[in-house]
Amino acid sequence: MDFTAADTYLRNARDRHLEHLMAFLRIPSVSALPAHQRDIADAAAWLADRLRDSGAPDVRLLPTAGNPVVYGHWHVGDGRPTVLIYGHYDVQPVDPVAEWESPPFEPAIRDGCVFARGATDDKGALYIALAGLDAVRELAGTPAVNLKFLFEGEEEIGSPHLQSFIHEQRERLRADLTVSADGSMWDAETPSISIGNRGLAAMQIDVRGARTDLHSGSYGGAVPNPIHALAALLAGMHDPHGRVSVRGFYDAVRTPTSSERQQIAQVPFDEEALRVQLGVRALPGEPEYTPLERTWIRPTLEVNGVWGGFQGDGIKTVLPAEAHAKITCRLVPDQDPDQVIGAIRQHVHHHTPAGVETSLTPFEGKARPYLMPPDHPALAAAARALRDVYGRDPIWVRTGGTLPVADLVKSELGTWLVFFAFGELDNRAHAPNEFLRLQSFDRGARAYVRLFEELGKLDARTLPVT
Amino acid sequence: MDFTAADTYLRNARDRHLEHLMAFLRIPSVSALPAHQRDIADAAAWLADRLRDSGAPDVRLLPTAGNPVVYGHWHVGDGRPTVLIYGHYDVQPVDPVAEWESPPFEPAIRDGCVFARGATDDKGALYIALAGLDAVRELAGTPAVNLKFLFEGEEEIGSPHLQSFIHEQRERLRADLTVSADGSMWDAETPSISIGNRGLAAMQIDVRGARTDLHSGSYGGAVPNPIHALAALLAGMHDPHGRVSVRGFYDAVRTPTSSERQQIAQVPFDEEALRVQLGVRALPGEPEYTPLERTWIRPTLEVNGVWGGFQGDGIKTVLPAEAHAKITCRLVPDQDPDQVIGAIRQHVHHHTPAGVETSLTPFEGKARPYLMPPDHPALAAAARALRDVYGRDPIWVRTGGTLPVADLVKSELGTWLVFFAFGELDNRAHAPNEFLRLQSFDRGARAYVRLFEELGKLDARTLPVT
Numbered sequence: 001m002d003f004t005a006a007d008t009y010l011r012n013a014r015d016r017h018l019e020h021l022m023a024f025l026r027i028p029s030v031s032a033l034p035a036h037q038r039d040i041a042d043a044a045a046w047l048a049d050r051l052r053d054s055g056a057p058d059v060r061l062l063p064t065a066g067n068p069v070v071y072g073h074w075h076v077g078d079g080r081p082t083v084l085i086y087g088h089y090d091v092q093p094v095d096p097v098a099e100w101e102s103p104p105f106e107p108a109i110r111d112g113c114v115f116a117r118g119a120t121d122d123k124g125a126l127y128i129a130l131a132g133l134d135a136v137r138e139l140a141g142t143p144a145v146n147l148k149f150l151f152e153g154e155e156e157i158g159s160p161h162l163q164s165f166i167h168e169q170r171e172r173l174r175a176d177l178t179v180s181a182d183g184s185m186w187d188a189e190t191p192s193i194s195i196g197n198r199g200l201a202a203m204q205i206d207v208r209g210a211r212t213d214l215h216s217g218s219y220g221g222a223v224p225n226p227i228h229a230l231a232a233l234l235a236g237m238h239d240p241h242g243r244v245s246v247r248g249f250y251d252a253v254r255t256p257t258s259s260e261r262q263q264i265a266q267v268p269f270d271e272e273a274l275r276v277q278l279g280v281r282a283l284p285g286e287p288e289y290t291p292l293e294r295t296w297i298r299p300t301l302e303v304n305g306v307w308g309g310f311q312g313d314g315i316k317t318v319l320p321a322e323a324h325a326k327i328t329c330r331l332v333p334d335q336d337p338d339q340v341i342g343a344i345r346q347h348v349h350h351h352t353p354a355g356v357e358t359s360l361t362p363f364e365g366k367a368r369p370y371l372m373p374p375d376h377p378a379l380a381a382a383a384r385a386l387r388d389v390y391g392r393d394p395i396w397v398r399t400g401g402t403l404p405v406a407d408l409v410k411s412e413l414g415t416w417l418v419f420f421a422f423g424e425l426d427n428r429a430h431a432p433n434e435f436l437r438l439q440s441f442d443r444g445a446r447a448y449v450r451l452f453e454e455l456g457k458l459d460a461r462t463l464p465v466t
Numbered sequence: 467m468d469f470t471a472a473d474t475y476l477r478n479a480r481d482r483h484l485e486h487l488m489a490f491l492r493i494p495s496v497s498a499l500p501a502h503q504r505d506i507a508d509a510a511a512w513l514a515d516r517l518r519d520s521g522a523p524d525v526r527l528l529p530t531a532g533n534p535v536v537y538g539h540w541h542v543g544d545g546r547p548t549v550l551i552y553g554h555y556d557v558q559p560v561d562p563v564a565e566w567e568s569p570p571f572e573p574a575i576r577d578g579c580v581f582a583r584g585a586t587d588d589k590g591a592l593y594i595a596l597a598g599l600d601a602v603r604e605l606a607g608t609p610a611v612n613l614k615f616l617f618e619g620e621e622e623i624g625s626p627h628l629q630s631f632i633h634e635q636r637e638r639l640r641a642d643l644t645v646s647a648d649g650s651m652w653d654a655e656t657p658s659i660s661i662g663n664r665g666l667a668a669m670q671i672d673v674r675g676a677r678t679d680l681h682s683g684s685y686g687g688a689v690p691n692p693i694h695a696l697a698a699l700l701a702g703m704h705d706p707h708g709r710v711s712v713r714g715f716y717d718a719v720r721t722p723t724s725s726e727r728q729q730i731a732q733v734p735f736d737e738e739a740l741r742v743q744l745g746v747r748a749l750p751g752e753p754e755y756t757p758l759e760r761t762w763i764r765p766t767l768e769v770n771g772v773w774g775g776f777q778g779d780g781i782k783t784v785l786p787a788e789a790h791a792k793i794t795c796r797l798v799p800d801q802d803p804d805q806v807i808g809a810i811r812q813h814v815h816h817h818t819p820a821g822v823e824t825s826l827t828p829f830e831g832k833a834r835p836y837l838m839p840p841d842h843p844a845l846a847a848a849a850r851a852l853r854d855v856y857g858r859d860p861i862w863v864r865t866g867g868t869l870p871v872a873d874l875v876k877s878e879l880g881t882w883l884v885f886f887a888f889g890e891l892d893n894r895a896h897a898p899n900e901f902l903r904l905q906s907f908d909r910g911a912r913a914y915v916r917l918f919e920e921l922g923k924l925d926a927r928t929l930p931v932t
Contacts, residue, residue, distance in 0.1 A: 209746055210744040216794055217663075217796055221752075222740070224746060224750055227700070228769060234693070240698075278680070278685075279676055279677030281821050281823065283689060284819070291688035300687045302686045303693040305776035306696075306773065309771035317768075317794050320770070328783050354748050399683070402783075
């Protein structure tokens with residue numbers, strides 16, 4: 001395949017592709033808001049049409065218990081690897097809408113960027129893959145790999161039906177590799193490949209004292225205060241250095257290898273710049289690890305919310321009946337969400353102060369941590385594609401957050417997942433004035449042309465399975 | 467004075483007095499709600515009229531920066547002690563109004579009790595003093611003591627203007643003793659005299675981390691969590707046994723004498739019944755002290771409210787920017803609110819974890835603890851009056867709550883204050899279905915007749931000043 005010709009084609013087709021993307025961005029497919037149900041359907045239909053235009057002969061909407069999946073299949077040869085492309089066509093809500101410089105669903109081009117909700121996450125990043133495919137179709141007729149497409153419409157609400165969908169459709173979705181068009185690059189000039197993300201375990205702790213709120217004068221001193229109990233329970237979950245002190249929490253955590261730590265040390269990261277940007281005095285945490293290590297390869301136990309008693313203005317001399325906390329843990333290999341929840345449950349059970357009752361309720365949304373084998377040939381293929389476009393080797397990074405789809409395809413389809421997504425960490429995904437650099441749009445489409453070609457060189461029989 | 471004749475008079479006058487009280491109770495003088503401003507004025511006017519009817523020759527409404535004070539003066543002789551009677555004509559709001567069995571401002575008599583908002587706190591208890599005075603006027607013409615009256619209209623909102631009023635009117639209010647018609651008896655068959663109440667110091671602690679809420683996946687592990695910091699700060703304020711572990715907190719606390727502890731041990735108190743009533747597993751606290759001691763003669767540091775981060779349904783993987791707590795301390799002799807606030811400020815300052823910022827903001831509403839000298843002759847006089855009516859000696863109790871007026875008259879007027887109030891702890895003050903036992907109404911009026919007489923026997927020159 002002639003990459004120079006593909007690049008020229010993409011340069012010439014850019015205005016058309018950009019118009020397509022802007023049409024996609026104009027559909028306010030906010031999955032979190034029921035009022036946008038019609039827009040979800042419109043976005044799915046639009047995307048199916050575009051996927052057909054890009055050459056995929058078999059495109060259909062597959063129902064789920066929620067929003068439909070846009071599925072596509074382009075079979076080119078039995079000897080070729082089959083690659084499943086993942087992305088999502090739903091977007092985040094736009095609040096606070098007053099902070100947008102241009103309306104979130106009226107895409108605007110300024111300063112070499114397109115501004116709109118979904119410009120990067122994930123309509124823009126997803127469309128980049130289709131633009132690359134369009135060039136492949138134009139220049140080579142067919143891609144070098146068999147392609148399947150799974151574009152869901154519920155990612156921004158936590159993909160509640162994705163697992164059952166993939167499980168039920170596992171024959172149809174069977175592939176040798178998954179490529180995610182959802183993700184991001186380290187920065188505009190630094191191509192990166194994320195090889196892992198943290199898992200998630202979520203729970204709520206409820207502490208109950210007396211049957212009702214009480215007068216703190218009449219009863220204070222005699223009756224246990226659930227806020228005191230909760231504070232003691234929560235404070236006991238970390239030591240003064242930021243290590244989690246819940247017994248068993250770290251049991252399954254892999255000790256990072258020196259090569260892993262060297263990889264992370266090579267990532268260009270300015271701790272002081274981050275500190276200033278966030279407006280904090282310091283970035284404290286486990287002293288044995290750097291801030292990047294602490295967000296990438298170390299697990300956390302984070303209290304996301306706490307409440308109890310009086311929160312109004314002034315004072316109310318109440319001895320509250322209840323206090324509550326929400327906790328999420330970010331997990332690293334080989335932690336298991338259920339084991340971690342069990343350890344915290346034991347902690348709460350063993351440390352509940354006298355006089356109060358406690359309960360721990362796990363939430364849905366458990367996810368195992370994900371880490372690719374570093375020698376997976378698809379990583380090298382992706383690196384070659386990126387190097388050819390960016391003129392430099394990609395760095396290997398991790399994602400501190402949780403991308404459940406990675407572990408889902410790993411466990412349900414037996415494939416590893418490679419993140420290959422354009423748009424950068426600074427693109428304001430989920431925030432006002434989300435944007436995508438046109439330069440990244442161009443590079444991304446060119447990189448996808450190369451990725452399809454590179455993956456076509458792999459022998460499906462030797463690709464690692466999970 | 468012929469007490470038997472007074473008792474007979476009161477028995478015969480009971481229907482009339484009860485009608486008066488019910489008229490008073492019909493005025494919805496809720497000080498917390500601006501919509502009831504007119505009712506406040508009506509209640510003050512009504513009370514001034516009733517005070518005139520009871521014989522006081524000089525009755526007037528005195529303005530404050532808020533609701534007026536109903537003031538009265540009945541001077542009977544220069545050689546007699548002057549006693550200032552304190553009470554309040556405002557009432558609590560009635561929410562949740564659906565829980566009232568009869569409308570809160572339509573007094574109803576059931577089971578030997580009058581049910582209405584204010585039936586006990588404080589319209590009923592205040593009217594009892596006026597009923598007693600009415601009997602004195604009828605049978606003796608004049609009381610045995612000079613009387614002054616200070617009935618305020620802002621007690622239920624924390625008496626925001628009482629201190630400045632008393633300070634400005636201190637010449638007019640000059641007295642040898644104050645008697646509070648606001649308070650309560652231990653139970654219907656156990657007359658009691660409260661000789662002290664706890665003081666109050668109130669504050670808010672604010673903890674701030676990053677400038678905005680952050681994604682707990684991207685930043686968790688690198689960025690300090692203000693909830694963790696707050697939990698550690700709060701947990702560090704108590705030891706596992708419930709003792710306050712803030713350095714200096716107990717510095718000024720008097721060690722209770724063995725006679726104080728014996729007095730408290732004599733109070734009929736059923737710890738197990740309280741535990742069951744409150745629905746708690748245990749009543750833990752400082753092991754060296756009984757529950758009554760812990761609510762009466764030991765100080766507390768109570769977290770009244772806590773909040774930060776996400777409180778909605780399900781999970782939100784946020785690393786919050788802020789966390790907050792409200793704290794009130796109940797103080798005992800000789801603690802000072804400012805010293806206690808200073809100690810907690812030092813605690814917060816010294817124990818603030820790395821990376822977050824903390825601040826402590828004291829609230830208005832500071833009150834010093836109050837404790838009468840046990841040999842004050844007015845206590846013995848009150849005890850004689852109660853014994854004569856109840857047929858048994860009163861017990862000496864304390865009040866775990868804060869009644870700022872006691873320390874106010876002590877510091878501004880130099881008088882001690884004796885609580886002489888009828889209605890019991892179970893009368894549902896501040897709650898739905900507040901009531902007053904008619905038996906307590908009768909006993910209270912008879913007891914006030916005796917109290918005025920007993921106080922008249924005291925020599926003003928030998929009454930302790932503060």
